[in-house]
Amino acid sequence: MTPPPGSLLAAEELRKAYGPTVALDGAEFSIHPGEVVAVMGPSGSGKSTLLHCLAGIVPPDSGSITYNGHELAGMSDAQRSALRRSEFGFVFQFGQLVPELTCVENVALPLRLNGTSRKEAEKAALTWMERLEVDGLRKKRPGEVSGGQGQRVAVARALVTNPRVLFADEPTGALDSLNGERVMELLTDAARSTNAAVVLVTHEARVAAYSDREIVVRDGKSRDMERVV
Amino acid sequence: MSIGHTLLGLLESGPRHGYDLKRAFDEKFGHDRPLHYGQVYSTMSRLLKNGLVEVDGIEPGGGPERKRYAITDAGITDVQRWLATPEKPEPYLQSTLYTKVVLALLTRRNAADILDTQRAEHLRMMRILTDRKRKGDLADQLICDHALFHLEADLRWLELTAARLDKLAEVVAK
Ligand SMILES: Nc1ncnc2c1ncn2[C@@H]1O[C@H](COP(=O)(O)OP(=O)(O)OP(=O)(O)O)[C@@H](O)[C@H]1O
Ligand SMILES: [Mg+2]
Numbered sequence: 001m002t003p004p005p006g007s008l009l010a011a012e013e014l015r016k017a018y019g020p021t022v023a024l025d026g027a028e029f030s031i032h033p034g035e036v037v038a039v040m041g042p043s044g045s046g047k048s049t050l051l052h053c054l055a056g057i058v059p060p061d062s063g064s065i066t067y068n069g070h071e072l073a074g075m076s077d078a079q080r081s082a083l084r085r086s087e088f089g090f091v092f093q094f095g096q097l098v099p100e101l102t103c104v105e106n107v108a109l110p111l112r113l114n115g116t117s118r119k120e121a122e123k124a125a126l127t128w129m130e131r132l133e134v135d136g137l138r139k140k141r142p143g144e145v146s147g148g149q150g151q152r153v154a155v156a157r158a159l160v161t162n163p164r165v166l167f168a169d170e171p172t173g174a175l176d177s178l179n180g181e182r183v184m185e186l187l188t189d190a191a192r193s194t195n196a197a198v199v200l201v202t203h204e205a206r207v208a209a210y211s212d213r214e215i216v217v218r219d220g221k222s223r224d225m226e227r228v229v
Numbered sequence: 230m231s232i233g234h235t236l237l238g239l240l241e242s243g244p245r246h247g248y249d250l251k252r253a254f255d256e257k258f259g260h261d262r263p264l265h266y267g268q269v270y271s272t273m274s275r276l277l278k279n280g281l282v283e284v285d286g287i288e289p290g291g292g293p294e295r296k297r298y299a300i301t302d303a304g305i306t307d308v309q310r311w312l313a314t315p316e317k318p319e320p321y322l323q324s325t326l327y328t329k330v331v332l333a334l335l336t337r338r339n340a341a342d343i344l345d346t347q348r349a350e351h352l353r354m355m356r357i358l359t360d361r362k363r364k365g366d367l368a369d370q371l372i373c374d375h376a377l378f379h380l381e382a383d384l385r386w387l388e389l390t391a392a393r394l395d396k397l398a399e400v401v402a403k
Contacts, residue, residue, distance in 0.1 A: 042392060185363060205384040206377055209355035216345070225349045 008033050008197050009054060009165055014063035016049055016220075023049040024060065025220030029199075033164065036188055036198040038208035041217035047201045048169055050217060054199060055088055055167050056080040067165075085114060089158035089166045089196070091187070093173040096154050097142035104129065104138035107157045114161065121160075128156040132186050148179030155187050159194070166191055169201045177206070184210045232264065233272050234311040237281060237304050244285040244299040247273060257368075273298060281307050326383075330390060334401045344391045351384050 004010070010030040016023045023046045031037050039047050052058035054065060056072045065072040067087070072080060089110075090096075097106045107125035112118065129135040132152040137145050145153065151171065158166055171187065172180030188210050191198045202208050214225045232254075239245065239253050247269050255263040273296070276282045281304035288295040300308075326347060333340040355377055362373035390397070 042388070205352065205355060205381045206359075208352060209359040209377065211356075214349075214352055216348075223345070225345065225352065 004030050004032075006032055009065070009067050009199075011050075011054055011060075011065045012063055014050065014053055014060045014065070016046075016053060016058065016060045022220050024053065024063075026063075027217065027220060027222040028224075029054060029215065029222060031165070031197045031199060033197055034192060034195040035213065036191065036200060036211040038211035038214040039199065039201045039217060040203060040205075040208055040214060043203070045217045046220040047217050049220075050222070051167055051169055051199055051201055055090070055165075056084060085110065086161060087164045089161060089163035091151075091154050091158045091166065091168040091171045093170040094147070094150075097150060097157075099142050102139050102141055103134065103145065103153045106142065106153060107160055110157060110161045125156065125160055128160050128190075129153070131190055132156045148175050148183065151175060151179070151183050152186065155183060155190070159190050159196075162194055163196055166196050166198045168198060170203070171200070172202070172204065172207050180204070180207060231311060232268060233276055233281075234308055236269070236272055237276065237300055237308045238312075240282060240298060240300040241305060241308065244297050246288070246295065246297050250298070276304070279303075326387070326390075330394075330397070331401055334394075334398050340394055340398075341391060344387050344394075348384060348387045348391075351380050351387070355380050355384075 007030040012028050014024045014027040014029075025046075027046065027050055029037075029039075029050065039050060041047055049058065053060045056065070056067075056075075059073070067083065072083075075083070097103075098109065101109065104122055104125050107129055108116075108118070108121035111121035111124060116124075126135055126138065129138060132155055134145075134149055134152045134156065137149055137153065142150055142153070151174070155171070158168075166187075168187065172183050175183060184207055188198065190196075198211075200208070200211055208214055216223045216225060235254060235258060236250055239250055239257075245253065247266070250273075251264050251266060251269045254269075273282065277284070277298075281301055282298045283301055284296050285299035286297040288297070326344075329343055330340045332338075333343050358373040358377050358380075362370050362377075365373070
């Protein structure tokens with residue numbers, strides 16, 4: 001199978017085992033720019049492994065992953081980490097902010113790592129913090145903000161580099177419904193306005209309902225729910 | 230939903246004409262399904278017969294929409310009782326789906342596909358509601374949220390059943 005035309009990121013026949021544990025067993029995936037795809041499925045079915053493979057964090061045992069037409073496996077480690085830094089953004093369930101830095105410094109961090117000046121980085125960071133309604137927390141440290149606020153700060157940080165693909169693994173997992181939905185609204189609005197693709201791993205259907213399309217992973221195999229009739 | 234109780238409740242703030250009642254109902258509760266005039270009049274004549282409302286005046290010109298209705302004390306008590314009584318939790322969808330799944334297993338059809346098809350349909354509906362919620366006002370949000378939580382519960386049941394299909398197949402085969 002070849003990736004669907006126009007897809008930004010696509011994977012075919014992915015296999016990955018951790019020792020005797022098969023995490024991915026022929027999984028497939030594809031996403032277009034500006035598209036939000038929910039990845040659902042039971043615990044332990046391989047969702048996070050799929051996300052880590054797609055993001056070039058974990059190499060699959062076999063199968064192909066192409067980003068913008070380029071095979072991830074054909075890149076050097078340095079090229080892959082440059083790709084992650086400049087083209088991808090990440091939001092996880094918790095514990096992603098650097099506790100010693102203020103919120104605005106946290107959001108500015110990816111730009112600082114890319115060599116942007118402090119002033120410019122913090123200016124861009126504040127713009128994103130405003131969009132996520134957390135600009136009032138700029139001087140606070142992560143330990144001084146609530147879970148929902150921290151998660152919005154993390155979303156701002158993931159978007160500050162204008163990534164082409166945003167990877168989110170249970171971004172609302174630790175939040176109540178109201179906060180979780182607000183984070184999803186802001187996250188999907190922000191992603192749509194920049195035409196970023198969003199790979200959204202979640203086990204909550206109400207969160208998945210913010211997506212355009214859903215795939216379900218079971219026993220390391222993926223099923224595109226649009227093709228179920 | 231009990232249209233009778235809803236119309237009664239709308240009368241508690243003061244007497245209204247039939248057309249006014251319909252308009253108030255549609256505005257507040259008729260998001261998907263506005264009332265037919267016929268429904269209003271059949272409901273009002275039932276409430277009248279049961280002594281829950283009384284005719285408070287009639288405008289010249291005739292026709293039922295000209296009647297002005299007022300709630301009676303019995304009507305207020307009735308609204309109060311309705312509001313205080315919890316609704317019966319209706320597991321109707323589950324029982325239909327359960328029947329389909331068991332029937333599929335019995336007839337050696339693909340029960341997992343039935344569950345996945347339903348799941349896709351549920352999520353499609355949830356997307357529509359989520360979209361409406363995002364664009365709507367607070368009333369839309371509350372109404373959509375209620376539907377969304379229910380659909381989510383269904384979906385969790387679909388997931389759990391999918392994970393237990395092998396076991397269910399064993400039980401059904403006995
Ligand atoms: N680093 C690892 N070392 C060993 N086994 C792993 C590792 N990562 C994942 N696994 C195993 O691979 C399988 C898939 O794990 P994965 O984390 O992808 O599941 P998941 O679908 O994200 O689950 P959850 O919903 O619980 O987060 C599991 O059986 C897991 O135990
Ligand atoms: Mg996971």
